[in-house]
Amino acid sequence: MAAPAPRDADEDPCFDEILALRPHLSVAIEAGLMVEGVPLARIAAAHGTPSWVYSASTIEGRYRALAEALSGAGLDARIHYAMKANDALAVVRLLGTLGAGADVVSGGEFLAARAAGIAPGDIVFSGVGKTEAELRTALAAGVGQINVESAEELAMLGAIAASMGLSAPVALRVNPDVDAGTHAKITTGRAENKFGIPIDAARDLYARAANTAGIRLRGVAVHIGSQITALAPYRAAYARLAELVRSLRAEGLPVERVDCGGGLGIPYRNEPAPSPAAFAHVLRETVGALGLPLMLEPGRWLVGPAGLLLARVILEKQGALRRFVILDAAMNDLIRPSLYEAWHAIVPVSATRWHAPLAPAEVVGPVCESGDTFASGRMLPPLGPGELVAILDAGAYGAVMSSTYNARPLAAAVMVRGDEVAVIRPRQSHEALIAQDVIPPWLASGR
Numbered sequence: 001m002a003a004p005a006p007r008d009a010d011e012d013p014c015f016d017e018i019l020a021l022r023p024h025l026s027v028a029i030e031a032g033l034m035v036e037g038v039p040l041a042r043i044a045a046a047h048g049t050p051s052w053v054y055s056a057s058t059i060e061g062r063y064r065a066l067a068e069a070l071s072g073a074g075l076d077a078r079i080h081y082a083m084k085a086n087d088a089l090a091v092v093r094l095l096g097t098l099g100a101g102a103d104v105v106s107g108g109e110f111l112a113a114r115a116a117g118i119a120p121g122d123i124v125f126s127g128v129g130k131t132e133a134e135l136r137t138a139l140a141a142g143v144g145q146i147n148v149e150s151a152e153e154l155a156m157l158g159a160i161a162a163s164m165g166l167s168a169p170v171a172l173r174v175n176p177d178v179d180a181g182t183h184a185k186i187t188t189g190r191a192e193n194k195f196g197i198p199i200d201a202a203r204d205l206y207a208r209a210a211n212t213a214g215i216r217l218r219g220v221a222v223h224i225g226s227q228i229t230a231l232a233p234y235r236a237a238y239a240r241l242a243e244l245v246r247s248l249r250a251e252g253l254p255v256e257r258v259d260c261g262g263g264l265g266i267p268y269r270n271e272p273a274p275s276p277a278a279f280a281h282v283l284r285e286t287v288g289a290l291g292l293p294l295m296l297e298p299g300r301w302l303v304g305p306a307g308l309l310l311a312r313v314i315l316e317k318q319g320a321l322r323r324f325v326i327l328d329a330a331m332n333d334l335i336r337p338s339l340y341e342a343w344h345a346i347v348p349v350s351a352t353r354w355h356a357p358l359a360p361a362e363v364v365g366p367v368c369e370s371g372d373t374f375a376s377g378r379m380l381p382p383l384g385p386g387e388l389v390a391i392l393d394a395g396a397y398g399a400v401m402s403s404t405y406n407a408r409p410l411a412a413a414v415m416v417r418g419d420e421v422a423v424i425r426p427r428q429s430h431e432a433l434i435a436q437d438v439i440p441p442w443l444a445s446g447r
Contacts, residue, residue: 012269016354017270018392024055024058024306032350032388033390036419038416038420043421044388048412049310049311049312049328049388050309050310050327050329051310051413052412052413052425054091054303054306054413055307059095063095063302066298068276070294072280073281073283077295078295079297079298080124080295081101081297081299081302083103083299084109085300085395085397085400086303086395086398086399088399088400089115090424091303092116093116096116096122101124102124103124103297104125110125114141120141120143120144123143124143124144126147128149130146136160139160139161139164139166139168140164145171147171148171150197151208154209162213167215168215171217171218171219171257172206172220173197173259174198174202174220174222175196176236199241199244210254217253217256219245220248220259221295223261223297226300227266229267231279231282235285238260241260242286242287245258245287256293258292258294258295259297261296262298262299262300265301266300266305266393268393269345304396304397307393307394307398308392309329309391310349310389312327312386313328315385316382316384322361323360327365328366329365330365332408333365333411335403336398344391344394345391346380346389347390348380350387350388358380359381361380367408374391399411399413407434409427410427412425413425
């Protein structure tokens with residue numbers, strides 16, 4: 001079937017356009033919306049709502065597409081999955097079996113990566129505020145690389161490693177002062193951001209690091225933000241990084257590798273997004289000419305399109321000015337629309353609704369916040385109580401950012417491969433949620 005003609009950038013895509021860009025989804029006349037070979041209605045009946053649903057084949061396909069683009073460009077590049085996008089052990093394990101390492105930003109993520117089967121030497125530890133305990137744990141396990149973000153962290157890490165009789169494998173993360181053109185809350189490469197070492201100061205700190213006890217320099221790193229949908233920021237950042245590497249080498253300083261970070265964006269609505277081949281071309285033209293192994297740390301690009309949040313309509317409410325579709329999912333499940341004003345496609349699960357008349361609706365959750373909104377003025381068919389909807393492209397920064405606000409337990413998560421479904425994170429019960437609290441003795445005794 002030919003893909004529908006693209007709409008203007010300020011128009012929402014229709015259901016058929018949404019479906020055409022997501023090959024792991026299909027609509028069957030009787031079964032309704034399906035992920036791979038599994039009807040979402042069957043998942044809702046078996047596992048309840050709200051539930052996260054991930055397509056294993058989509059994750060596999062996207063990993064292979066990126067890996068093939070890198071190798072096709074003649075690059076010696078290793079992919080380390082950025083676990084902050086989705087830390088479900090099944091997702092991390094799947095990517096590990098395909099050859100990915102892991103990029104972690106906390107001690108908890110480091111332990112989760114190990115639990116998922118990622119070898120310590122295949123883990124990159126990033127982040128601006130690593131604690132002494134976290135660094136000791138990573139060093140003792142044999143972490144592959146620690147991305148140092150400041151002179152202060154370098155001194156702390158060197159002292160810790162020396163006290164353990166170890167040499168910490170270090171890359172200096174530089175801040176290239178490049179605007180990634182993304183949301184202000186997820187840009188990380190501008191001078192005013194908290195991340196990285198100012199690139200103009202990096203050469204002197206690198207030379208100091210080369211003579212710091214407990215430090216083994218591996219190279220340099222950069223990461224300029226998340227959800228980047230243009231290649232120009234990458235080109236500018238990588239050109240500055242390549243210039244830095246050349247100056248370090250000219251001074252006789254060792255540079256073994258270049259860590260290029262992640263941030264490659266995906267098309268949530270109908271915005272253009274770079275292809276893996278185009279991204280690989282930029283890498284080849286900039287840092288590729290250095291002849292060094294490269295490292296990449298994608299997260300959203302690998303898993304974002306593979307996931308959705310399955311929800312059930314509680315009721316439709318006609319307000320004074322607007323129609324409200326109230327779901328059993330809420331901002332505590334998927335906070336991106338509230339936090340970033342992010343757009344997610346929302347589609348009905350029932351096939352009979354795909355060609356029904358549409359009308360604008362506010363799609364909201366039951367949380368007691370006006371910000372508990374998934375979409376405003378979204379064109380949707382009538383949706384009665386009990387009907388199912390899918391909020392798409394929620395595989396990244398979805399479940400991992402969930403909370404239990406309003407005493408709402410964490411949703412279940414399942415993974416689909418072909419016609420198989422497996423629970424990868426059971427639904428939290430109210431009892432388990434409440435059991436996390438402890439009443440002090442002086443209250444329990446009634447004193």
